[in-house]
Structures are given as C-alpha cells and as structure tokens.
Amino acid sequence: xxxxxxxxxxxxSAQHLSRHQKFRRxxxxxxxxxxxxxxxxxxxxxxxxxxxxTMAPRGLTVLQFMEARALELNSLLHxxxxxxxxxHALQSLPRHMRRRAVSHNPKRLPRRxxxxxxxxxxxxxxxxxxxxxxxxxxxxSRRPRTFYRRRAANRRADxxxxxGHVTWLETHVWHAKRFHMxxxxxxxxxxHPSDKSLRAAYRAxxxxxxxxxxxxxxxxxxxxxxxxxxxxxxxxxxxxxxxFCSVSSSEGSVEGSATLxxxxxxxxxxxxxxxxxxxxxxxxxEDPSAVSSCQLWLWTxxxxxxxxxxxxxxxxxxxxxxxxxxxxxxxxxxxGHLAAATLEAALNLSPLHNDTSRPGQVLSLTVEDPRINMxxxxxxxxxxxxxxxxxxxxxxTNAELGDHHELGDADSRKKFQTPPERxxxxxxxxxxxxxxxxxxxxxxxxxxxxxxxxGRVPIxxxxxxxxxxxxxxxxxxxxxxxxxxxxxxxxxxxxxxxYRGARAGGLxxxxxxxxxTGQLFFPDDFPDTGAYRTLQQEQAAKLREQHDRYPPGKRxxxxxxxxxxPFHCPWERLVAGWAQLAGTESPGQPQGAQLAGTETSGQLQGAQLAGTETSGQPQGAQLAGTETSGQPQGAQLAGTETSGQLQGAQLAGTETSGQPQGAQLAGTETSGQLQGAQLAGTETSGQPRGLCVARDSRIRKQLSQLCRHGDRSHADxxxxxxxxxxxxxxxxxxxxxxxxVAMAMICAPTADDVSGGVAGGAACDPVExxxxxxxxxxxxxxxxxxxxxxxxxxxAGANSLSLGRGVGVGxxxxxxxxxxxxxxxxxxxxxxxxxxxxxxxxxxxxLTIL
Numbered sequence: 001x002x003x004x005x006x007x008x009x010x011x012x013s014a015q016h017l018s019r020h021q022k023f024r025r026x027x028x029x030x031x032x033x034x035x036x037x038x039x040x041x042x043x044x045x046x047x048x049x050x051x052x053x054t055m056a057p058r059g060l061t062v063l064q065f066m067e068a069r070a071l072e073l074n075s076l077l078h079x080x081x082x083x084x085x086x087x088h089a090l091q092s093l094p095r096h097m098r099r100r101a102v103s104h105n106p107k108r109l110p111r112r113x114x115x116x117x118x119x120x121x122x123x124x125x126x127x128x129x130x131x132x133x134x135x136x137x138x139x140x141s142r143r144p145r146t147f148y149r150r151r152a153a154n155r156r157a158d159x160x161x162x163x164g165h166v167t168w169l170e171t172h173v174w175h176a177k178r179f180h181m182x183x184x185x186x187x188x189x190x191x192h193p194s195d196k197s198l199r200a201a202y203r204a205x206x207x208x209x210x211x212x213x214x215x216x217x218x219x220x221x222x223x224x225x226x227x228x229x230x231x232x233x234x235x236x237x238x239x240x241x242x243x244f245c246s247v248s249s250s251e252g253s254v255e256g257s258a259t260l261x262x263x264x265x266x267x268x269x270x271x272x273x274x275x276x277x278x279x280x281x282x283x284x285x286e287d288p289s290a291v292s293s294c295q296l297w298l299w300t301x302x303x304x305x306x307x308x309x310x311x312x313x314x315x316x317x318x319x320x321x322x323x324x325x326x327x328x329x330x331x332x333x334x335x336g337h338l339a340a341a342t343l344e345a346a347l348n349l350s351p352l353h354n355d356t357s358r359p360g361q362v363l364s365l366t367v368e369d370p371r372i373n374m375x376x377x378x379x380x381x382x383x384x385x386x387x388x389x390x391x392x393x394x395x396x397t398n399a400e401l402g403d404h405h406e407l408g409d410a411d412s413r414k415k416f417q418t419p420p421e422r423x424x425x426x427x428x429x430x431x432x433x434x435x436x437x438x439x440x441x442x443x444x445x446x447x448x449x450x451x452x453x454x455g456r457v458p459i460x461x462x463x464x465x466x467x468x469x470x471x472x473x474x475x476x477x478x479x480x481x482x483x484x485x486x487x488x489x490x491x492x493x494x495x496x497x498x499y500r501g502a503r504a505g506g507l508x509x510x511x512x513x514x515x516x517t518g519q520l521f522f523p524d525d526f527p528d529t530g531a532y533r534t535l536q537q538e539q540a541a542k543l544r545e546q547h548d549r550y551p552p553g554k555r556x557x558x559x560x561x562x563x564x565x566p567f568h569c570p571w572e573r574l575v576a577g578w579a580q581l582a583g584t585e586s587p588g589q590p591q592g593a594q595l596a597g598t599e600t601s602g603q604l605q606g607a608q609l610a611g612t613e614t615s616g617q618p619q620g621a622q623l624a625g626t627e628t629s630g631q632p633q634g635a636q637l638a639g640t641e642t643s644g645q646l647q648g649a650q651l652a653g654t655e656t657s658g659q660p661q662g663a664q665l666a667g668t669e670t671s672g673q674l675q676g677a678q679l680a681g682t683e684t685s686g687q688p689r690g691l692c693v694a695r696d697s698r699i700r701k702q703l704s705q706l707c708r709h710g711d712r713s714h715a716d717x718x719x720x721x722x723x724x725x726x727x728x729x730x731x732x733x734x735x736x737x738x739x740x741v742a743m744a745m746i747c748a749p750t751a752d753d754v755s756g757g758v759a760g761g762a763a764c765d766p767v768e769x770x771x772x773x774x775x776x777x778x779x780x781x782x783x784x785x786x787x788x789x790x791x792x793x794x795x796a797g798a799n800s801l802s803l804g805r806g807v808g809v810g811x812x813x814x815x816x817x818x819x820x821x822x823x824x825x826x827x828x829x830x831x832x833x834x835x836x837x838x839x840x841x842x843x844x845x846x847l848t849i850l
Contacts, residue, residue: 089117163188170330170490171213179506185302187216190506197503198512202801204503205477205513208380209336211502212510214482215490218305219329220298220312224320226280229296232320236311238266240696244276244296255360255462259695260308263315268690270529271311272304273522277362277462279408295408299331303523303531328413330490334502335464335480335513338383343461343481345381346370346496359465364405369419369455370496380501406458407486416457416486460484467517477517477802515809516802518731518850525729525795525809527571528691540567556838562771564785566837569743569793571691571811575725577783577790578813582724694726694814703728704849706821707830724815729850732794732808732834737765738843739806740797740834746812747788747833747842748820754831766833768840783816788833788842791816806843808834809850820847 066073081092089109090102102108106117152158159168166188175181179190190213193201204210222229230244237243242258255277262269278296300308305326312322334342343349347367406412466479485493498504514521523531544567547555558566694700699720732740753766768786783790797808812832824830829846 089113192508209338209502215330218300218326222296226294332483339480341381361463363461417488543567563837578815727811732845734806735844740808744794746792766842
C-alpha cells in the first residue's frame, strides 16, 4: 500500500498549517493566513467561490464538540474515579506517589484511601478465613528476610558439610561472630575476641568470671578390674612425675594429674600431661567394701590424644577396655572470683565456695535446664556471702562422684545428648508450673525440683585450685570450676553462663592465664614432646615467611645482632653445647669454657665457665670475679679456697690424686659406681638418648631451695649427676625494664654485670657488640655464639598485668644453671640476662624454678 503523503501536491501542502503558525494562533492570537484554495477545489463550471466540503473547518466550538461526545467523556471519568472492581487503591494514585512499600503498609497511603485499601485487603483474605478451624488464628503471612531464606532447611547437615577437614565445637557459631578463629589440632578454635579485651579478660579472671570452652580436650575411658587398669597405666608413668596411685584411695572424689610417657620409656619420649578421675564399683560378695572394677577417665590435650590412645590400645591387658568418649561430653572452664557465684545463679545450686572446696574436688550433680531460669538481660552476679566452714549447709557434702553417676553410663549419655526444644514462653510456663522460686529451689548437692525428667541434666563439677606465681599478687589466679555435661547441651549452658556476666575467652586468654600463674602450657612449654616439634615447625615457617616479606632495609639483621636461631629454639644444640663445654678436654681440642678450672697445689681453684677462646669467636664472658695470681684467665665461680676444702664448682665429690684434671661431674669413683659424667642423662640400662626435661619433684624441689636460701657455694648433690644435661623449666621476672618474647635468649651474666648492672638500673644494662657478617646459625655453637654464654631460651613472654613488669617462661640447661647459682650470693633470687632475638640489648631478670 502506497503512502498517502507520497504524491501530495503543492495545493495539498498549503492546506496544512505549520507548527509555528499553530503556536501563534494558540498563544498570542495573531492571524494565521488561510490556505489558498486550489483550482481543482472549485466546481468545473462555476465561479470558484464554493468551498470544498472535504476541507478541515477553520474553527471549533468546544461546547458543541463536548455535547456530541458527552457519553464517551462520562465513561472515561467513571473509569478514572472507580475504586471497586479489579483496581487497587494504590493504582488510583498518580505515578509519582506510587511506592512498592504501600502494599506492605497501608499507612503509607493518603488518609482518604486507607479505608478503601483495608477493605480490599480483607476481601483478599476472605477465602483463608473461611478455611480456618473454630478457635484457630490465622498466622500473619510475611516473606522471610534474605538471611533466613538463604538458610539451609537442615542446618545440622549444612554445618557438617561446611566443617571440612576440621571439627567445629558446639559453640562455634557463637564464637565465629565474635572471635578470631584459628585451626589447631584438627579443630576450629577461637583464638581471641575481635575487640580490645586483653585487660578486660584479666579483670574477669581476677575479679569476675572468665569462661572458656575446652570441649576439644579428649576423654579416654578405661574400664575393667582396678588391678588390671593400674597395671596397664604403670607402663606409662613414674612415681616422681605423677602416677595413678591415688586411684585406690580417692574413689573419684578428687581429680588427679600425671605425665604420660611412651611404654617403658620414662623419662624419655614424653606424650603429654593428663588429668584423670575415677569411679570405683564396690563388690557385693563377702567383702562389700572391696573394689571389683573401676572406670577411669583420662582428659588429654588434642595434640597428644591420638598418640596416647594408640599406646594404650597396643598393650591393653585382657579385661581392660580402652575407648574414646570425648565426642560424647562437653567441658567448660570458669575462672575468677565470681566463678562459684555464676554457677550458683545459672544452675540454682547451693553455695559453692572456693575456700571450702578441696583442690580437684569432683561433684556429681543433677541440675535443671538453664533455659528455665534464663534472665531477660545480661548482668553480673553479686559475690557470695562468706561461708562458715563449720556450717554444713554451705558445703557440698553429698554430691561426690559415686557408683550411680549418669554420665558414667553410655546409655545415659546418649539419652541426654539431645536437649528438648524449649522457647522462652514454654520455659516460663514450666517454671510457673513448678511453683517454687528462690531458696526453695536450692538444695545441697544441686538436685533441683524441676518439671519432670526432661528438665534434669546430669553434670560434673571439678574444682580448679588457683595459683599465685609471685607472693606480691593479691589473690590466686586460676581459681574456678570445670563443668562437664553431655554433648548437645553445650550451647544451652554457655548462654546461661554468658547471661550471668561471664566473659568468654580463647586460646590467647588461656595462654596468658598460664603465664600469669607461672604454669607450663602444653604444648608450647614442653620441648621434649612430639606435639611441640610439630608446633615449632609451623611457627618457624610462619615467622620466616613473615620475615622474608619485609625488604632487607626494614627487617632485623640477625647475623649482625648475634642471634643464632631467630625462628626456633635449638634445644638439642644447646644441650650438646653444654655437654661438650663441661666434658674433659683432650690435648687436641681447643681451650673452651670449662666447668672445672686448672688445679694447683692439690686444690681446685674454681670452675671456669668461659676460658680462653678460639680464633674467630667473640670474647667469652667471665662469670666470676678477680682471679688469683698465676691462674689462667677465666671466670671463677667461687672465691679463694681454704686448705682441704673445695669452693669451686665441682658438681659432685672431690678429685683424688691420679685422676685426670677437668670437670669431675662425679665423686670418687670406685668399682660398681657411676663412671664419669653421664652427659646425656641416659641410664645404664641402655635407654635411648634424647632431649629431657627435669620433671622429678625431688630435683625441682632441691633446685628451688638452692635458688631461695640454699648454700650455693657447694654443689655436692650426687642425685643431680644423672640429670646434668636435662632442661629445667624456669620463670623470669624482669628487674626493671624490658619484656621478653618467644625465642629470647637466657644468658649468664659476667661478674661486672652482676656487681654494677642490677644496682645501676636500666642505663647500665649490657649491650651485645655487633657480629661480623656471614656467620650462619647452622654451623655455630649456640652456647658460645655471643659474648655471654647462653643458658636457655624463653618459650613465652609478655607484660604481666598483676606485677606491672615483663615476665616469661622458659627452659635452661641444668649445667649452666648450677654454675650461675654458685656464682651469685645467697639470700637473693639468681639474676640472668635476657635478650630478644631482634635486639642487641640485654635486660636483667630474676629466675625461679617451676
């Protein structure tokens, strides 16, 4: 079809007004020229004055036009103003006033349309109202938020899928929102809170309550005849480092502790420290008091749980069942002054006083669901009133671990694994239905009157004895209670304690608590364990990677600083260096630092801890004062000697005529006695050599007496001879300035350092001279690498908030430590030097034996 405008003539175009002409006619009323009539428009025979009827009219009468179309206009207005039918009230508004939120909230409409909108919404709900049962209320239909729409239908299965190769605690979701999480020992654990809470956590552990989820600890159950169980565990323990002798006497009322070794390898090849509790079952025959069988629980750190479980299963005797039940239990640790008050308020217990409870006491209780008595707001509990020890009401006397404890039965643990679903309204209804409040719900032993078996939960309470590392501290840190409950109840009890004012802590807070109390932290402070070696490799790789990320001009030059091992602690090289230093030197060996000096006139003139140095090594430190005439240069550990007496550092016994000169680590040797110094601490039975830490209570007690008030001029202690190459755990307390860090060196001070440095203050602290370049840490002696002899290393250090100065925990070689003890005077704690790996500044510190 052709377009009508394709063959338009000039006359036709003249009939159409231009846009400008129409605008002038509409606004300013100016005349518009009429179109010129076309000749073709006239009649063929006429004069041409008759207009054509097909032409558009020159004017339009509005009234006539509307009267002719009145019906159509009325229909248009009716459709625009109609409010019933399919049209919604929102659609009657102009487009600029329409909002999507109006469909959710009618109050966003103008007032004149709100009633109409409400009627329309009621009409849409009419079919749903007719389908309801009598008395049934219609739930408000509302689309969930995006957060809830993205949730999985089965959250438990979704969490199991997201865990991957690590295991989540029951409180993981709560911690993940508030803590920095780390992967440790196969678990995803909270490390420290996201906010600045280091001082707040210290205030909680001292004055309030600090709670930690330690459900990642493993629990190994040994069940069988008591004699067989004790015979099995005797292969892994030693009487001087903690054993299970209290099993037959405690009857489960006290939690004990021990150190486990590999089978028949004590004191080498340590597995780790454990705590244990036992439940004995009495016989029912002729002697009812006789113990027929027992159930023993070993609580182990996750770093050594699998090693201990494998060792126990390999030599398990007949009749002893070894089973891991750590996944069936959850455990919390509450420390602080208000730990007992928090337990009392959350679980409705009779008063639990720390001063009247025995250390390690185990209580078996049955408490009500903490959700029934959950407060509406989080608030700290008031402290408990002082307890009279003569008043039996305030002391738990009938709740000790007995034969009928529900957590000891596997079927009972499975029954309580899934807590009932309880909401706030239902919990309040159950609490009102019980009809008891206040003191009527508190009974000795914690057996509360609750609504049926669904509200009763069996738990264990274990009292933790606090410890003060320094006498200047006001109160003992670490005092509190451990709560053991069935798996599945962890989040229920956790919120109950949090709402009572307990502050949550992570691994960093636990490490700081051990540092404040002067306790060893596993595995960071156990260098003779496999868990420590694994941790050290991970930390060394992380520190080396962090060090390499800095440019050479922005990172410390450890070669110039004289730091032999900046990323790890070379314990094996330290022990080997002291063993070589203390051994008898052959004529072909270079002069070194000797523990025994040159003998003149039949007497031993002091022990040299630093003698003549070899070429290329820094000057050794003289650990003693002025030397007598004719004696070689070296540090004398003792002063002038009298006739027939030994004032030097003979570690044991007297040197007889005809014996070789040097360090006599043992006394007069006879047939059948110890031949020389056992430098590696190995027994004559042929046990394998290895790194060992002195954990014998007798050795540590003797060393503590030497550090405090013992006679240090003589070191005649034959019992120390087999352990001369052992490491000893020590605690450091800075004298004035400085804060030790991990991998810091513990060095022996010289005579000038001891005489002038301690009294002179921080300005007189010695400084390590710069070392030449090119000396690597793999081919040097770590003992004599610096100007001061290295005694050991710091495993952890920080600024103590209880003492207001730097503190640290580390280990030292026993040989070097004995020399330092003999050098310094009595009545004062020994003084050592501490130097951080990234600094050349030495700082003085007091040393105590842990």
